[in-house]
Amino acid sequence: GRTYPVLKACVEVTRKPTYHLVNVVFPMACFVLMGCCQFAHETTNVEGRLEYMGAIVLTSTAYKMSVSGSIPMIAYVTLLDKYVLACIMICILLVFEAAFVRDAYADSVALVAAIGLFVALQAAFCYQAY
Numbered sequence: 001g002r003t004y005p006v007l008k009a010c011v012e013v014t015r016k017p018t019y020h021l022v023n024v025v026f027p028m029a030c031f032v033l034m035g036c037c038q039f040a041h042e043t044t045n046v047e048g049r050l051e052y053m054g055a056i057v058l059t060s061t062a063y064k065m066s067v068s069g070s071i072p073m074i075a076y077v078t079l080l081d082k083y084v085l086a087c088i089m090i091c092i093l094l095v096f097e098a099a100f101v102r103d104a105y106a107d108s109v110a111l112v113a114a115i116g117l118f119v120a121l122q123a124a125f126c127y128q129a130y
Helices: 018-039 046-067 079-100 104-129
Strands: none
Touching: 018 046, 018 079, 018 104, 046 079, 079 104
């Protein structure tokens, strides 16, 4: 019979995460931390807190939409997508906290819980990414 030449190649491909860390992860983390600044307002200043958190949620959502153009379109949810959605969800939880919590002690507990949730998100992201 006939013989055909065969070429086998093994290529290792890695992606440099610096672009996504600097342009997606860091700004989203900053949005969540800025959301925690709502606790500087008095609990009685509901309008100020909601206005502030509304701006943070809108900014983070708009940022996600603008960044999604620079991320390859694929048919599944990536770790980066999960991270961005988790950051937006923390901001939305802070909106509900601003709307419904009036007690100063409960407000300080919510601040500690929000920071704890943020730290847990960072740890989970780092663990899964590396």
